[in-house]
Structure formats: structure tokens, C-alpha cells
Amino acid sequence: MFLRTVLCSLALATAGFAQNADPMRPDPNMPRPIAARDTVWIEEMTWIEVRDALKSGKRTAIVSTGGVEQNGPYLAAGKHNYVLRATCEAIARKLGNALVAPIVPFVPEGDISPPTGHMLYPSTISVREETFQRLLTDIAESLKQHGFQHVILIGDSGGNTKGMAAVAAALTRRWGRTASIHHIPEYYDYASVKSWLEKQGIRQTDEGMHDDFAMSAQMMLIDPTTVRMKERMAAGKFSINGVPLAPIQKTVAWGKRIVDYRAEITVAAIRKAIAR
Numbered sequence: 133m134f135l136r137t138v139l140c141s142l143a144l145a146t147a148g149f150a151q152n153a154d155p156m157r158p159d160p161n162m163p164r165p166i167a168a169r170d171t172v173w174i175e176e177m178t179w180i181e182v183r184d185a186l187k188s189g190k191r192t193a194i195v196s197t198g199g200v201e202q203n204g205p206y207l208a209a210g211k212h213n214y215v216l217r218a219t220c221e222a223i224a225r226k227l228g229n230a231l232v233a234p235i236v237p238f239v240p241e242g243d244i245s246p247p248t249g250h251m252l253y254p255s256t257i258s259v260r261e262e263t264f265q266r267l268l269t270d271i272a273e274s275l276k277q278h279g280f281q282h283v284i285l286i287g288d289s290g291g292n293t294k295g296m297a298a299v300a301a302a303l304t305r306r307w308g309r310t311a312s313i314h315h316i317p318e319y320y321d322y323a324s325v326k327s328w329l330e331k332q333g334i335r336q337t338d339e340g341m342h343d344d345f346a347m348s349a350q351m352m353l354i355d356p357t358t359v360r361m362k363e364r365m366a367a368g369k370f371s372i373n374g375v376p377l378a379p380i381q382k383t384v385a386w387g388k389r390i391v392d393y394r395a396e397i398t399v400a401a402i403r404k405a406i407a408r
């Protein structure tokens with residue numbers, strides 16, 4: 133009796149899922165059963181949404197690298213990753229034909245043991261240059277495998293530049309004409325952001341922290357808790373390099389403008405690189 137019940141429910145289950153027996157191997161051509169969500173972030177999309185975005189011509193993938201490191205007494209260690217949430221979104225939307233891979237938070241921050249650079253401070257997580265380059269290589273190869281034609285590498289931190297340039301050069305040789313990969317150094321140009329801000333009256337007096345107005349404003353656009361807004365207000369320390377960060381709406385508006393400015397420069401450089 134028991135066996136019969138089991139066999140019976142097995143038969144029912146098989147009938148119900150006849151065309152989709154293995155959850156690991158859904159039909160690659162199955163229709164999307166619901167509307168697609170409007171997002172540029174691959175990790176927020178279903179595999180079907182990514183497949184359909186590729187089909188509709190979104191064949192540029194942005195791979196960004198941030199970091200987890202010492203950023204002074206006020207900023208969260210993931211500073212670069214928070215900034216990239218805002219900039220990558222703006223870049224992909226301006227490009228119009230791009231999706232964004234998950235932000236790579238693990239980058240070379242110094243020797244691990246004995247520690248050097250940012251590794252001298254807790255919170256920092258470092259990877260060896262070799263690990264970083266292998267990680268980027270596998271990410272780029274995965275994207276190419278799925279049909280992305282252009283892979284764009286951008287880094288929000290200076291130490292990431294060398295590795296990204298090396299990976300782009302190596303994969304350009306390996307891929308030939310089948311796909312292209314570009315490191316866009318124009319994205320990482322905090323010096324020109326600073327002078328652009330100066331022209332508009334934001335003059336900073338360096339307080340010697342791994343922090344500045346542009347960073348703080350971009351982070352506040354994403355989440356004011358990442359710059360410890362409330363705690364600094366309570367302590368009378370809600371300013372950076374002599375520039376007040378209150379009122380919050382004003383700084384967040386600056387954050388938006390800075391993100392747009394950086395996105396515009398980056399998009400122009402990406403278009404130029406792809407056209408070459």
C-alpha cells in the first residue's frame with residue numbers, strides 16, 4: 133500500500149514536470165513567464181532576463197573593482213564598492229546597451245603577512261596580484277561565454293589599475309576578434325573631479341585622511357550611514373577637508389552631480405575604446 137502510494141505520487145510528479153525534470157537544466161529557450169525587472173545589475177536579474185537582454189543587444193558588460201580598506205575614521209571600509217554602486221549604474225544607463233557584473237570587492241591592498249599598505253589596518257582584505265588577475269580573467273571569460281561582445285574594466289581604487297590593464301592586454305591577445313576587452317583608466321581620475329569641484333566653489337583643505345568631499349558625497353548618495361552621518365553630527369564632526377556635509381540634501385545633490393560627471397567621462401572613453 134505504502135509502495136503504491138509512493139509510486140503513484142512519483143508518477144504524478146513525473147507527469148507534472150515531464151519537460152522540466154532537472155532543476156539544474158531548464159530549457160535554455162523557455163519563454164520568460166513574467167515581465168522583466170528594470171535593472172542593469174546582472175546579479176539582480178534572472179538568467180532569463182539576462183538571456184533576453186543579450187538578445188535585445190545589451191552586449192557590453194561592465195566589470196568594476198572596488199576594495200575593502202582603511203578609509204579614515206568616518207568612512208566604511210567598503211568605500212569604493214559603495215561608490216561603484218552609483219557610478220556603474222549611471223554608466224550602464226548612459227551607455228544604454230550595457231549590463232553590470234557584480235562589483236569585485238577583493239583587490240590588492242598590500243602584502244598580507246607581514247602586512248604592508250592598507251593591510252596594516254583591520255577591516256582591510258587583500259588579495260595577491262596573481263589572485264586578482266585570475267579572478268578578473270575568469271569573470272571576463274564567463275561573460276564572453278554568454279555572448280557579451282565587449283567587457284569593460286573600471287576600478288575605483290588606484291591599486292587596481294595595473295592588474296586590470298594586464299588582464300585586458302592578455303585577454304585581447306587570447307580573444308583576437310571574437311570579443312573585446314578594455315580597461316578604461318579615464319574612470320579613475322579623482323584629480324580632475326577635485327579641480328572640477330574647485331571651479332564650482334568646493335575648495336578643500338587636506339586634513340590628511342583617506343577621505344574627501346567627492347568620496348563622501350558619492351557615498352551619501354547611496355547610504356548616509358556609510359559616512360556615519362548621525363554619529364558625526366552628534367560629535368560636531370560632520371565636515372570633510374573643511375567642507376560641511378550638512379545639509380544632507382545639498383551633499384547628496386553634489387554626489388549625484390559627481391556621479392554623472394564621472395559617468396559622462398567614462399562613457400565617452402568606453403565608446404572611443406570600442407570604436408577603435
Ligand SMILES: [Zn+2]
Pocket residue numbers: 199201212288289290
Ligand atoms: Zn582606495
